[in-house]
Amino acid sequence: xxxxxxxxxxxxxxxxDTRRKPTxxxxxxxxxxxxxxxxxxxxxxxxxxAVNRWYLKHREGSPLQADDWxxxxxxxxxxxxxxxxxxxxxxxxxxxxxxxxxxxDHDAQLDPxxxxxxxxxxxxxxxxxxxxxxxxxxxxxxxxxxxxxNAAFFQxxxxxxxxxxxxxxAKSLSLTxxxxxxxxxxxxxxxxxxxxxxxxxxxLERLLLAYDWGEAFTALNLVVKPALDxxxxxxxxxxxxxxxxxxxxxxxxxxxxxTTRSQAWSVALARxxxxxxxxxxxxxxxxxxxxRPLADRAVEGLAASFADPGAAQRRVTDSVAAVTAQxxx
Numbered sequence: 001x002x003x004x005x006x007x008x009x010x011x012x013x014x015x016x017d018t019r020r021k022p023t024x025x026x027x028x029x030x031x032x033x034x035x036x037x038x039x040x041x042x043x044x045x046x047x048x049x050a051v052n053r054w055y056l057k058h059r060e061g062s063p064l065q066a067d068d069w070x071x072x073x074x075x076x077x078x079x080x081x082x083x084x085x086x087x088x089x090x091x092x093x094x095x096x097x098x099x100x101x102x103x104x105d106h107d108a109q110l111d112p113x114x115x116x117x118x119x120x121x122x123x124x125x126x127x128x129x130x131x132x133x134x135x136x137x138x139x140x141x142x143x144x145x146x147x148x149x150n151a152a153f154f155q156x157x158x159x160x161x162x163x164x165x166x167x168x169x170a171k172s173l174s175l176t177x178x179x180x181x182x183x184x185x186x187x188x189x190x191x192x193x194x195x196x197x198x199x200x201x202x203x204l205e206r207l208l209l210a211y212d213w214g215e216a217f218t219a220l221n222l223v224v225k226p227a228l229d230x231x232x233x234x235x236x237x238x239x240x241x242x243x244x245x246x247x248x249x250x251x252x253x254x255x256x257x258x259t260t261r262s263q264a265w266s267v268a269l270a271r272x273x274x275x276x277x278x279x280x281x282x283x284x285x286x287x288x289x290x291x292r293p294l295a296d297r298a299v300e301g302l303a304a305s306f307a308d309p310g311a312a313q314r315r316v317t318d319s320v321a322a323v324t325a326q327x328x329x
Contacts, residue, residue: 023077024081025073025074025078025082028079029079029146029150030070030146030147031070031146032149033143033144033145033146035055036059036060036069036144037144041056043055054211058142058211058213059142059143059144059213062212062213062215063212064212064213064214064215064217064218064273064283064284065277065279066144066273066276066277066280067277068276069144069145069147069148069276070145070147071276072145072147072148072269072272073147073268074147074150074151074268075264075265075268076261076265078151078154080150083157087157087161090161090254090257091161093254094165094251094254097247097250097254102172106245106247107172107173107175107176107177107247109244110176110177110245111243111244112177114244115173115181117239118169118181118245119173119180119181119187119190120190120194120196120305121196121302121305122232122248123166123169123170123173123181123190124187124188124190124191124194124197125163125166125232126163126166126167126170126187127188128200128228129159129160129163129166130163131205131207131208132156132159132204132220132224132225132228133156133160133163135210135216135219135220136152136153136155136156136159136220137152137153137156138213138216139152139213139221140156142213142216143213143217144213148217148269151265151269155221155258155261155262158255158258158261161255162258169248170187196301196305197301197302199294199297199298199301199302200299200301200302202294202297202298203291203294203297203298204224204298206294207219207220207224214284217266217269218270218287218288218291219287219290219291221262221263221266222266222270222284222288222324222327223287223291223295223320224291224294224295224298225262226263226319226323226324227295227296227299227320228295229256229262230315230316230319230320231299231302231303231312231315231316232252233252233253233255233256233259234256234315234316234319235303235306235311235312235315235316236252236306236312237253239306239307240252242307263323266323266327267326267327270284270327270328271327274327299312299316300313303316
């Protein structure tokens with residue numbers, strides 16, 4: 001009797017036919033979204049239920065299409081474990097920066113006119129970062145691959161970290177320059193009624209209505225976020241440094257690390273989409289053209305309160321153009 005040769009098992013079938021062991025990143029991310037392109041509906045509910053119709057319309061039905069989104073990879077290859085370790089070290093550094101400036105009685109040395117600029121422009125920015133956070137979570141929730149979802153979710157966590165440090169500055173400034181600086185209602189009134197903020201508020205509130213996952217990604221990561229990050233984490237950093245506010249400048253500059261990582265995966269995803277389906281170029285370009293005037297008006301409104309509005313706007317324009325060039329060319 002002839003004995004059949006044992007069948008060679010594919011222990012790591014998640015890696016396809018490559019016969020290799022997946023990385024930790026791939027093992028906990030690859031093919032995680034069982035519900036994408038599932039027939040007749042994404043989720044085990046009535047196919048006509050609201051959640052199924054929503055995903056079918058705004059994800060499967062998006063003009064942004066690729067045969068296989070699983071091929072995308074976040075350049076940072078972050079999973080939850082690595083992200084937490086990374087940001088723990090970053091928080092330790094940021095707390096050290098805060099301790100250094102507090103030991104110098106830093107806030108007591110700030111000019112009152114600069115404190116008012118912080119009150120009008122910097123402190124309400126936590127509302128803006130919160131919208132960026134919410135939109136990032138939405139992009140991740142509807143993304144067609146967990147490789148995209150995880151990158152978007154970690155980006156949303158970055159926004160939460162940034163706005164928490166702004167909240168900290170509101171409290172610390174209030175201890176020296178008046179309790180109104182830590183008054184949420186007062187800051188909210190600036191966000192809702194100050195003319196400098198209204199173009200940005202309109203842009204951000206419209207962003208919350210970008211339901212198509214591809215448009216939400218394009219508007220957020222390729223247009224609006226790069227513009228606002230350049231305004232606050234580059235132009236405002238320079239302004240704060242010139243006005244002797246090293247603490248605000250240092251905290252914003254430190255968060256540029258998150259911005260750089262966001263831009264890297266955003267450019268990688270845009271490039272992947274263009275290679276996977278050349279028709280995506282017209283789709284992404286169309287959305288970018290739609291959102292660019294809104295982002296420009298947001299920057300223009302806020303930059304008007306800077307000492308040199310033109311320089312601030314040029315800094316943002318150059319920074320955004322550099323990001324765009326990485327995926328558009």
